[in-house]
Amino acid sequence: MHNLTIAEIAKGLQDRAFSSVEITEYLLARAKRLDRQFNSLITLTENEALDAASAADQRLAKSDAPALCGVPLIHKDIFCTQGVRTSCGSKMLDNFIPPYNATVIENFNRCGAVMLGKSNMDEFAMGSSNETSFYGPVKNPWSPDCVPGGSSGGSAAAVAARLAAGATATDTGGSIRQPAALCGVTGLKPTYGRVSRWGMIAFASSLDQGGPMARTAEDCALLLNCMASYDDKDSTSVNREVPDHCAELNNSLQGLRIGVPREYFSEGLDAGTEQAVQAALSEYQKLGAQLIEISLPNTGLSVPAYYVIAPAEASANLSRFDGVRYGYRCEDPHDLQDLYCRTRAEGFGGEVQRRILIGTYCLSAGYYEAYYGKAQQVRQLIRQDFVEAFKQVDLIMGPTCPSPAFPFGAKGSDPVAMYLEDIYTISTNLAGLPGMSIPCGLVEGKPVGLQIIGNYFDEARMLNAAHRYQQVSDWHNLAPEGIEQ
Amino acid sequence: MSIDKQAVKNLAQLARIAVSDNQINQVSEGLESVLQLVNQLQAADTSGLTTDTEQLSQHLRQDRVSETNQRDALQAVAPNTEDGLFLVPRVLD
Numbered sequence: 001m002h003n004l005t006i007a008e009i010a011k012g013l014q015d016r017a018f019s020s021v022e023i024t025e026y027l028l029a030r031a032k033r034l035d036r037q038f039n040s041l042i043t044l045t046e047n048e049a050l051d052a053a054s055a056a057d058q059r060l061a062k063s064d065a066p067a068l069c070g071v072p073l074i075h076k077d078i079f080c081t082q083g084v085r086t087s088c089g090s091k092m093l094d095n096f097i098p099p100y101n102a103t104v105i106e107n108f109n110r111c112g113a114v115m116l117g118k119s120n121m122d123e124f125a126m127g128s129s130n131e132t133s134f135y136g137p138v139k140n141p142w143s144p145d146c147v148p149g150g151s152s153g154g155s156a157a158a159v160a161a162r163l164a165a166g167a168t169a170t171d172t173g174g175s176i177r178q179p180a181a182l183c184g185v186t187g188l189k190p191t192y193g194r195v196s197r198w199g200m201i202a203f204a205s206s207l208d209q210g211g212p213m214a215r216t217a218e219d220c221a222l223l224l225n226c227m228a229s230y231d232d233k234d235s236t237s238v239n240r241e242v243p244d245h246c247a248e249l250n251n252s253l254q255g256l257r258i259g260v261p262r263e264y265f266s267e268g269l270d271a272g273t274e275q276a277v278q279a280a281l282s283e284y285q286k287l288g289a290q291l292i293e294i295s296l297p298n299t300g301l302s303v304p305a306y307y308v309i310a311p312a313e314a315s316a317n318l319s320r321f322d323g324v325r326y327g328y329r330c331e332d333p334h335d336l337q338d339l340y341c342r343t344r345a346e347g348f349g350g351e352v353q354r355r356i357l358i359g360t361y362c363l364s365a366g367y368y369e370a371y372y373g374k375a376q377q378v379r380q381l382i383r384q385d386f387v388e389a390f391k392q393v394d395l396i397m398g399p400t401c402p403s404p405a406f407p408f409g410a411k412g413s414d415p416v417a418m419y420l421e422d423i424y425t426i427s428t429n430l431a432g433l434p435g436m437s438i439p440c441g442l443v444e445g446k447p448v449g450l451q452i453i454g455n456y457f458d459e460a461r462m463l464n465a466a467h468r469y470q471q472v473s474d475w476h477n478l479a480p481e482g483i484e485q
Numbered sequence: 486m487s488i489d490k491q492a493v494k495n496l497a498q499l500a501r502i503a504v505s506d507n508q509i510n511q512v513s514e515g516l517e518s519v520l521q522l523v524n525q526l527q528a529a530d531t532s533g534l535t536t537d538t539e540q541l542s543q544h545l546r547q548d549r550v551s552e553t554n555q556r557d558a559l560q561a562v563a564p565n566t567e568d569g570l571f572l573v574p575r576v577l578d
Contacts, residue, residue, distance in 0.1 A: 300525075354516065415519060
C-alpha cells in the first residue's frame, strides 16, 4: 500500500478497495517501524489520524467526497496545527501547541485529508541539509550517512521512504526543491502569493511559500489544488482563481520553448549531475520541445542578495520569540533584558542566531542603504533577467543542485559553503516565480533533480511538462534500496 | 567592513541574544564570512534603480471589527499570566 501514489490512493478509497482507516493504520505502523532509521518525523499524530480517517470514511460512503478525502499526508512542522505541537524544528517552540490551524491545514481538513504527523526540518527553515534541527538530523533514505537536503528534509525523506505518498513543505531559497532533488522526489514551490502564509511560521516574508512534495507531478497537482487559495488573512495572498492543476497534465509538449540558462551550467556543477540533466533535456526534445540557450546574467548576485534579504526579514520575524507570550522561557530571569537575551540565546540554535545577527547588521543605522537597500535593488535586476527570458521561452530548465547529497558535516564550519548549495534555486524566490524539481537520474546511487522554472502562475504548464517526462522515464518510480520494500 | 568584538556585542544587544565572551570569536568569524559573501553586492551596477515600493498596492480592508475575543485560548500557551496579563520580571524598581 505504501507504493501507491496519491492518485491511486484516492481512487482506491473512492472504489472502496480499502478504507481510509485501513491505509492510515498501515502507514502509522510503517512509520513506527521505519522512521528511527531516518528521523523524518518530529510528531506522529496517531489519534488525530485515526479520528480523521474514520470521519473521512463516513464522507466517502456518501460519494460526494472531495478528491483528497481520506488520503494520509505528512505536514512540515512549520504549519500551525491546532492542538498539535508545532516546533519549527526548534527548542524555542518545543512546547508550543498552536490554538489555531494554518490556512493550508484548514484547506486539507476541508478536503478530508488525514494528517499522519509533523515532519522534521532545519530550525526555523534555515538550512539546506536538515542538520540544524533541535530534534536531530534527518538521514537520506538513499544514503544514510548523507543529508536529505533542507530545510524540508523530513518531508522529502518521508516521501522517499514511502512513509506517506505526499507531504507539505516550504521554500524560501530552495527548501522544497533541493531536498526533493537529493531524495529523488517531486517538489513544487508555487508563485509567491499562490498559497496562504497564514499560520505558516514566518522566516522571510517576501520569499516564503508553501508547496507540495510527492513522488509524481500528478500527485503534486492534486495537492496544489487543495493548498492554493486566496486568503484575506494573508495580505500577500493573490486573489486569482485557482485552476485545476490536473487539467493540462496530458497536453502535448510540441513546440514548447525551454530556456536553458548558460549560467546554470558553468563551474561548480558536478559532471554526473550535468550529464543527467542534459539527458533529461534530450528527452524533452524528443517530446517535441525546443531548447533555447538563454542568459540570466545576474545569477551570481543571487546568493549575496538573498543572504542580506532573508536574514534581515528573519531578524524581524524572529523578534517575536521573547519568552513572554509563548514558547521557551529561560529559567529565573533576573530582569526583562535577561529574559529576552537568555531565552533567545538558549532557545535558538547557532545558525538561527547567526542569521538574526547578520540581518540585524544589514538593517542597522548606517548600514541599511548599503546592504538592505542595495540587495533590494539587485533583486530587481534578478527579476528583470527572468522577465526578459520569458519573452523568448515558456519554461526554464536546469539542475536543481550543484551535486547529489553530501555527507553529514561535509560543509564544515564555514556557513558560506552551505549557502552555495542553493545557487540555482535562490533566484526563483527572489523573483517570486514558481519552481519545481523532478528526479532525472542517479549519480553514484544518489538522486539528481531537474529544475523547472515557470512564469508567474504558470504551475499548470510546469506540472504538464513534468508529467509528460514522467510518462517516458522511470526515475521518479525508483525507491531507495535500504528501505523496507 | 569587518566585525570586531565590540561590534558583535552591539549586534547581540540589538538582537537581544546573549553572546558570551568565549563565543565572541567564533560568532565574529562566522559573521565575517557571510559579510565577505554579501559585499559582492557592492560591485553590482544598480544606477537608476530605486528601492521604493510605490508601485506595489497595499491590500486594505474595511475598518470594521471582525475578530472575536479569544484571549483565554491564545494565552493558554503563555509561560506566565495573571488576570489576562502576561507576567515578566520587574522592569522598574
